[in-house]
Amino acid sequence: MSQLSRDDILNKIRAGESLAGVDLTGADLSYETFKGANLAGVDLTEARLQNSNFEGANFTGAKLTRAFMFGANLYKAVLDEADCEETNLQDSNLDGASIQNANLHHVALLGSTMDNANLNGSNLSRARLKRASLRNASLENTNLENAHLVRTDCTNATFRGSNLTEANFTNAVTDGTNFEGTQGF
Numbered sequence: 244m245s246q247l248s249r250d251d252i253l254n255k256i257r258a259g260e261s262l263a264g265v266d267l268t269g270a271d272l273s274y275e276t277f278k279g280a281n282l283a284g285v286d287l288t289e290a291r292l293q294n295s296n297f298e299g300a301n302f303t304g305a306k307l308t309r310a311f312m313f314g315a316n317l318y319k320a321v322l323d324e325a326d327c328e329e330t331n332l333q334d335s336n337l338d339g340a341s342i343q344n345a346n347l348h349h350v351a352l353l354g355s356t357m358d359n360a361n362l363n364g365s366n367l368s369r370a371r372l373k374r375a376s377l378r379n380a381s382l383e384n385t386n387l388e389n390a391h392l393v394r395t396d397c398t399n400a401t402f403r404g405s406n407l408t409e410a411n412f413t414n415a416v417t418d419g420t421n422f423e424g425t426q427g428f
Contacts, residue, residue, distance in 0.1 A: 246266070247265070247267070247270075249270065249271060249272065252267060252270060252272065253272070253275060256277055256280050256282075259281075261281050261283070262281070262282060262285045263281070263283050263284035263285065264284050264285070264286075265285055265286070266286045267285055267286060267287050267290060268286055268287070268288045268289060268290070269288070269289050269290060269291075270287065270290045270291070271290070271291040272290065272291065272292050272295060273291050273292060273293045273294060273295060274293070274294050274295060275295050275296070276295070276296040277295060277296060277297050277300050278296055278297070278298045278299055278300070279298070279299045279300060280297065280300045280301070281300075281301050282297075282300055282301060282302050282305055283301050283302065283303040283304055283305060284303070284304045284305060285302070285305045285306070286305070286306045287305060287306060287307050287310050288306055288307070288308045288309060288310070289308070289309045289310060289311075290307070290310045290311070291310075291311050292310055292311065292312045292315055293311055293312060293313040293314055293315065294313070294314040294315065295312070295315050295316070296315075296316045297315055297316060297317050297320050298316050298317070298318045298319065298320065299318070299319050299320060300317070300320045300321070301320070301321045302320060302321060302322045302325050303321055303322070303323050303324060303325065304323075304324045304325060305322070305325045305326070306325070306326045307322075307325055307326060307327045307330050308326055308327070308328045308329060308330065309328070309329045309330060310327070310330045310331070311330075311331050312330060312331060312332050312335060313331050313332070313333050313334060313335070314333075314334050314335060315332065315335045315336070316335070316336045317332075317335060317336060317337045317340050318336050318337070318338050318339060318340070319338070319339040319340060320337070320340045320341075321340070321341045322340060322341065322342045322345050323341055323342065323343045323344060323345065324343070324344050324345060325342070325345045325346070326345070326346045327345060327346060327347050327350050328346050328347070328348045328349060328350070329348070329349045329350065330347075330350050330351070331350075331351045332350060332351060332352050332355055333351045333352065333353045333354060333355065334353070334354045334355060335352070335355045335356075336355070336356050337352075337355060337356065337357045337360050338356050338357065338358045338359060338360065339358070339359045339360060340357065340360045340361070341360070341361045342357075342360060342361065342362045342365055343361055343362065343363050343364055343365065344363075344364040344365060345362070345365045345366070346365070346366050347362075347365055347366060347367045347370055348366050348367075348368050348369060348370070349368070349369040349370065349371075350367070350370050350371070351371045352370060352371060352372045352375050353371055353372070353373045353374060353375065354373070354374045354375060355372075355375050355376075356375070356376040357375060357376065357377050357380050358376055358377070358378040358379055358380065359378070359379045359380060360377070360380045360381070361380070361381045362380060362381065362382045362385055363381055363382065363383045363384060363385065364383070364384050364385065365382075365385050365386075366385070366386045367382075367385055367386060367387045367390050368386050368387065368388045368389055368390065369388070369389045369390065369391075370387065370390045370391070371390075371391045372390060372391060372392045372395050373391055373392070373393045373394060373395065374393075374394050374395065375392070375395045375396070376395070376396045377395060377396065377397045377400045378396055378397075378398045378399060378400065379398070379399045379400065380397075380400045380401075381400070381401050382400060382401065382402050382405055383401055383402070383403045383404055383405065384403075384404045384405060385402070385405045385406070386405070386406045387402070387405055387406060387407050387410045388406050388407070388408045388409060388410065388427070389408070389409045389410065390407075390410045390411070391410075391411050392410060392411060392412050392415050393411055393412075393413045393414060393415065394413075394414045394415060395412070395415045395416070396415070396416045397412075397415055397416060397417050397420045398416055398417075398418050398419055398420065399418070399419040399420065400420050400421070401420070401421035401423075402420065402421060402422050402425050402428075403421050403422075403423045403424055403425070404423075404424045404425065405425050405426070406425070406426045406427060407422075407425050407426060407427045407428040408426060408427030409427065410427070410428070412428075
């Protein structure tokens, strides 16, 4: 559990202070604005961050395991090497986000948009991407084993070199999608 109060956390972020390495486990920061915030290395395990605005925020190496980020705005945010295992990002905006080499095992991205996002090298095994949008997204060398992409828009996305074993693309839009060198597709 976070040792800082909600107000303490918000004041530090608004003052531009780095929270790298700070334990914010279980913090409730829902419905707040964190545009451009530096949250690199922060532990937000099981944090409540629903409908918060993280546009352009830096979550590099952050721990977001089981965080509730339903409806979050992560437009052009950086989540490289972040641990988002079992995180709920349903109906979130991740357009243009950098999510490289991240752990997104069993993440909920139902109805989320990730157009022009870079997910190269990430683990999306068992990810739930039903009705998501991955238009022009790059998912090279990703693990999508047992991922659920039913009715997902993958127009012009690239899955080059990815593991698609048992991935479900039923009724997905794959116009212009690059599946070169994939496994299991």
